[in-house]
Amino acid sequence: MRYYMKCRIIELNSQPNRKEHHMKNPGQFTLKLFMLLLISGILASCVPQDNLKYVQNKTSSEIKESYEHLRPIKKIRPFDNLYINVLSLDEQTARIFSNQNSSITGGLSIDLLSYTVSERGTIDFPFIGEILLNNLTLPEAKAKVEAELSQYLSNTAITMKFVNSNITVLGEVRNQGEFPFFKEQINIFQALGYAGGITDYGDKSKVTLIREYDNLVRFHNLNLTDKKIVENEYYYLQPGDVVIVEPIKTKFRSLRTFTYATFLATTTTLITVLYFFR
Template identity: 35%
Template sequence: MKSTIKIYLLSIVGVFSVMSCVPLKESIYLQGDMAINLEDLEGQYKIDKADYLVKPNDLLYIRVTSLDDRSSAFLNNESGYNAMAGNAMSASLLGYRVGLDGAIDYPFLGKIYVAGLSLQEVAEKVELAASKFIDQSGAIVKLLNDHVTVMGEVKSPGRFLMNSEEISILEAVALSGDMTDFANRKRIRLIRKDGETPQMIVIDTTDEKIMFSPYFYLKPGDIVYVEPRRLKQWNLTAIPLGLAMSVVSASILVYSLMLR
């Protein structure tokens, strides 16, 4: 009888231990020893980053500049740009939408075809068009629809503005509050639309080699979906540790009473 009770108690303790723990190794990003041998690895790895290419329906912020601001004022909506600084809605209204034909319609400069060009190449093209009206002109071009979406097993899923021209998949996860205990860090789905056909790539964030992947840095419009681990099917890690300890304590008390 006593041996049966002992086995019962040990089974309870074992089950709750498994239910309340997630293996540490499965929670660590960028595993490996590459950081130890960076000098030895110099030249063996190259981060493959491609410039973002403008596509139809993109929204562009464009401002023409010159040595004399008054010379370029007629090409810019100065009051609108000042209001845009603190108002996202104003930014969407004042931006230049790339049409299905791949062109923007810029006042005084006419149609400028920008699809398939990098932001720097668009700036150069606008600068060339503006040079017909003003000397020593320049242009600033930024993307206004620069957002990424993070969903799935993260603490705060949502749509996030890219706060810099490039953002890594780990930075995007950090913006969403990091992954939950249920997250499968070895299966992160990246959904990207290049051209007409969307791509879906599965990324293992525990593998440090992703830092040299063309998918490590996100592009505007990317969707990151964090898959759940199988553990969530039984909702095991959701059991509070305090509850588990209470059950164990109660079992020990019952065992002690039965021995009397």
């Protein structure tokens, strides 16, 4: 019995004091603390690789080189702006019907010289009056205006195009805002390109398209990680569309944005480590 007690006392005395151990090795303690905080920070700021890619093949069996899509034909709607220029052999007469009169155009932008489609879908054309263009394509509208002009001018032609077309991109993009485009059509990727692209913290599988239909507003969900997006009927945008990119769930862990949550998490980790190594 005495022998056992003696051995136990010797064994306990042989264990170094944990506090003394760390007091004698402050450098090692500091290194461990730094490494733990560094690893925690790296893990907190990690973004899944799949979130960094736009179009992906989910499985090897889905690999496909080409996809079919129908390019939609834009039609004239209320509040669209149309630039119309009348061309005729008789320049003086043509100027009466054209916004290109040099006496009034100096320095004016093209959108100020356009015709705004009314709520009824008409434009008010000089000397002709209202012309109904609602739900017509540009070629159809062009032919209709030329037919109306033929009553006053012979050998005339017109040029017509949409002007002042804008789309809005919001959410996790590098440059939020409203962007004008001068093409007849623009797709979702081109629109995001205007906004500088999606950030690393944007969820490419959760993009919302907001579109107006006369008196209705509808929300459409788009997955930009799926190559089949090019077959989607909402791949091409329309003037007035709003695109919103949702953030991924791990964004709040980002080290780029120092928030109170980050401060609290860091402080808690530090206290835990200090308690563990005391």
